[in-house]
Amino acid sequence: MDILRRTVLKGASASGVLAAALGAGLLKPTQALALDWNKAAFEAKDTPAAMKAVGAASAAESKDLKLTAPDIAENGAVVPVDVSSGIANTISIAVFVDKNPYPLAAAFNFSNGAMADVAVRLKMGQTSIVRAVAKTSDGKFYTASKEVKVTAGGCGG
Amino acid sequence: MSSPMKVRAQVKGDYADIKILMSHPMETGQRKDPKTNQPYPAHFIQQFTVEVGGKLVVQSETGTAISTNPVFGFKVKGAKAGDKVVVKWQDNKGESRTDEATVS
Incomplete structure (x- = not known):
């Protein structure tokens, strides 16, 4: 294929x-x-269901997975988030926003020299925990999270 | 037709820093037209790939929580100046777009 x-x-x-x-x-x-x-996974309505759908139901907290996001986002339509994994053999990273209608925002697979490091801009409907999940080549999952306060939502009309 | 992506790739030490700006409405399906009270249909990029020097480096699936005109940043080890960067996306309506840049 x-x-x-x-x-x-x-x-x-x-x-x-x-x-x-x-x-x-x-x-x-x-x-x-x-x-x-x-x-x-993308249509799951809560983070546990979305994590389960990507196979990451049992992810362990890790300090080596770094999630960088603002403490307060003035514009929920554009929230810059960086995820960088210092965990050896990280092959993919997924990003979730717990309180969004569909928490899974994106998933990235890395190969051929791509570092497990990604910068994205997310839409957030309201103040929420933003969560990153990293997967290693031996099939283990790790997670890191941070709360981002949103003063104006990105999903409303 | 969609507008071209802006792709920039620069060598920084032992890796190349790749920045991609896609031009796309990324409509979530949650927003309502104030006149008709009907939701605007969802229209968003679902998948994209990044190739450097002919090798697949990033493969991504995206949902509606990615901002309008998405911006992504990646770092690729071993990429050299002159390597071709090819980015391709496809959205939920089956539209797609491919753009290229060269690592500098």
Whole structure:
């Protein structure tokens, strides 16, 4: 599957074949990236359910997982959050906002030299715990969290 | 058509710092149109990948809690000046976009 995907991407960047294939209906748009969006995890309505859906139900607190976020966010629509894992062999990081309608914000897998370090900007509906979960190559999960106070929400109208 | 991404990649010591700015509404599906009281349909990036020098370095799934016009930052060890950076995203409506930059 991965080899096929790489071939498709390489072909696309070289010649725009992908665009032609899409136009001709040979390839459904959902097949363009061979990742499976984890619908169950992203549509889970509370953090424990979302963590369970990514397989991280039993994550241990770790000081080596650093979550940097503001104490107070004046604009809940753009909350800068940095997650950096000093845990050896971290292969992926997921970020959750406990009080959002759907707590899972994003998950990142790292390979080929990418450091377990990511900067994102989150939407937060209200003051909440922001939580990072790191997964190591031996299948263990670690977590770190921080409360961010939101003075104006990012999800309302 | 969506607007191009801004991708910047700079070598800093033993890694390359990669910053990506995507242009996307990232509509959550929670906001309501004040006139009709109907929610605006969700429209958000669900997946993206980053390749450096032809190798996949970051593979991501994203939900509605990512801010409008998302910004992401990554660090990639071993990336060299001149390596090509390719970023590709796809949203929940099946729209996608690919942009490139070069590590400097």
